[in-house]
Amino acid sequence: MKSDTAVPVKDAPKTDPRLKLIAARIKKENYKPDALIEILHTAQGAYGYLPIEVLTYIAKALHLPPSRVFSTVTFYHFFSLKSKGEHTCIVCTGTACYVKGAQAILNKLEQQFALKPGQVTKDNKLGVQVARCIGACGLAPAVVIDNDVQGKVNVEEIIQSINEKTGIL
Amino acid sequence: MNKIPVLIDEKKLEVDPHRTILEVCREHDIEILTMCHLKGIADIGSCRLCLVEVEGINKLMSACTTKVTANMVISTATERIKKYQRITTELFFAERNHVCAVCVSNGSCELQELGYKTGVDNIRYPHLFPQCNVDTSHPWYVMDHNRCIMCTRCVRVCNEVEGAHNWDIKNRGHQVRIISDFDTPWGASTTCTSCGKCLHACPTGAIWPKAIVQGQLVKNPGMITELVEKRKMRL
Ligand code: SF4
Ligand code: SF4
Ligand code: FES
Ligand code: FES
Numbered sequence: 148m149k150s151d152t153a154v155p156v157k158d159a160p161k162t163d164p165r166l167k168l169i170a171a172r173i174k175k176e177n178y179k180p181d182a183l184i185e186i187l188h189t190a191q192g193a194y195g196y197l198p199i200e201v202l203t204y205i206a207k208a209l210h211l212p213p214s215r216v217f218s219t220v221t222f223y224h225f226f227s228l229k230s231k232g233e234h235t236c237i238v239c240t241g242t243a244c245y246v247k248g249a250q251a252i253l254n255k256l257e258q259q260f261a262l263k264p265g266q267v268t269k270d271n272k273l274g275v276q277v278a279r280c281i282g283a284c285g286l287a288p289a290v291v292i293d294n295d296v297q298g299k300v301n302v303e304e305i306i307q308s309i310n311e312k313t314g315i316l
Numbered sequence: 317m318n319k320i321p322v323l324i325d326e327k328k329l330e331v332d333p334h335r336t337i338l339e340v341c342r343e344h345d346i347e348i349l350t351m352c353h354l355k356g357i358a359d360i361g362s363c364r365l366c367l368v369e370v371e372g373i374n375k376l377m378s379a380c381t382t383k384v385t386a387n388m389v390i391s392t393a394t395e396r397i398k399k400y401q402r403i404t405t406e407l408f409f410a411e412r413n414h415v416c417a418v419c420v421s422n423g424s425c426e427l428q429e430l431g432y433k434t435g436v437d438n439i440r441y442p443h444l445f446p447q448c449n450v451d452t453s454h455p456w457y458v459m460d461h462n463r464c465i466m467c468t469r470c471v472r473v474c475n476e477v478e479g480a481h482n483w484d485i486k487n488r489g490h491q492v493r494i495i496s497d498f499d500t501p502w503g504a505s506t507t508c509t510s511c512g513k514c515l516h517a518c519p520t521g522a523i524w525p526k527a528i529v530q531g532q533l534v535k536n537p538g539m540i541t542e543l544v545e546k547r548k549m550r551l
Binding site: 199202212215222 | 475480481482483484485486487488495496497498499500506507
C-alpha cells in the first residue's frame with residue numbers, strides 16, 4: 148500500500164534515543180503500513196519488549212488502527228508486550244556497546260544477581276535483558292534501567308543504580 | 317453476461333459466472349448454513365459451515381468463497397456435509413460459555429437457530445469453559461466474550477462499513493479474542509464511533525445494547541446488507 152497521506156508525527160519524541168531509532172526506521176520505510184512487522188522488530192530490539200506507548204506511537208505514525216497493530220503483535224510469539232520483572236535492566240549489546248564492554252556488564256550482573264539475559268529473579272523484582280542497538284551509540288556502553296537510559300556507564304554504577312531503584316540488595 | 321450451466325443437488329441451473337456457490341444457492345432457495353458470511357462485507361471462509369461437495373474435488377469447498385464454474389456439479393446436503401455441520405456447531409458451543417436461558421439473544425440468535433437446524437441435542441466434545449471477560453465499559457453496549465464465536469463479522473463491519481476499525485483479533489488458537497484498540501476497554505476506545513453496526517452484525521448475544529432486557533434483543537444483520545447496497549447506489 149502506498150501511503151501518501153503520511154505526515155511526520157508531531158509529538159515525535161525528542162529525548163529517548165530508542166524512540167528516535169524507531170522514528171528513523173519508520174521514515175526509512177516511508178511510513179508504509181506494510182512495514183509494520185519490520186518496525187515492530189526494530190522497536191522490540193530497542194526496548195526488549197513492546198510497551199503500549201510505543202505501539203501507540205507506531206500506530207499513529209503508520210496510520211494503522213491500534214487493534215490491527217495489537218493483533219499483529221499478539222500473533223507472533225517473537226513479540227512480547229511485557230517486560231520481564233517489575234524492574235528491568237536492559238543491556239545494549241549492539242556493536243558500539245559491545246566494543247565498549249557490554250559483555251563485562253552482563254558478566255557482572257550475572258555474578259551479582261545470578262541472572263542471565265532473559266531471566267528474572269525468583270521474586271520477579273528484577274529482569275535482565277539484552278537489546279540490539281538502542282540508538283545511543285555515542286553514549287556506549289548504554290544500559291536502560293526501567294525507563295531510564297544511561298550512557299557511558301561503568302559496571303559499579305549500574306549495580307548501584309539497580310539497587311537504588313529496586314532495593315534488591 | 318453469458319450464463320453457465322451448473323448442477324446443484326441434481327437441479328440444472330443456468331447461472332451468472334463470477335458468483336459464489338453461496339450466492340447462486342441463495343438465489344435459488346437452496347439452503348446453505350453460514351455463520352461468518354454476512355452479505356455486504358467481505359467473505360473470509362473461516363467458519364466452515366457452508367461446506368459443499370464439488371464433483372472431482374476431494375476436499376469440501378466453502379460455498380461462500382468458491383466461485384461457480386461451468387458444468388460444476390455441487391451437492392449441498394449429503395450425509396458427509398451434515399456430519400461436518402453438526403461437528404462445527406457443537407464446537408461453537410464447546411469453545412465458550414453459552415447459556416441460552418440467561419442470554420439477551422435467547423430466541424433471536426443465529427447460533428441457537430443453527431443448533432436447532434443441525435439437530436444438536438448434546439455436545440460430544442468437552443467444554444473448554446474458558447475464563448472470559450464481559451466488557452461493560454461502553455456507555456451503550458456490552459461485549460460478552462463468553463458468547464463470541466469468533467466469526468469476526470463485527471471486525472469486518474466496523475472496518476469495511478463504518479471505517480472505524482475498532483475491533484480486531486488477538487492471539488491464536490483457543491486464546492483468540494476480539495479486542496478493541498490495544499485490548500483496552502471498549503468504552504475507552506479512540507476509534508469506535510458508537511454507531512452500533514457491530515451489534516447488528518453479531519450473530520449471537522456477544523454484543524448487545526444495555527437498554528435491553530434478557531431475551532428481548534432483536535438483531536438486524538440485514539440492515540448492514542441494505543446499508544452497503546444503499547451506499548453503492550448513492551449518487
Ligand atoms: S459501534 Fe460502530 S464504530 Fe464502534 S465498534 Fe461497533 S461498528 Fe465499530
Ligand atoms: S462479537 Fe459477535 S460478531 Fe464479533 S466475532 Fe464474536 S460472535 Fe462474531
Ligand atoms: S550499540 Fe548500543 S546504543 Fe548503539
Ligand atoms: S460462511 Fe462460508 S466459511 Fe463461514
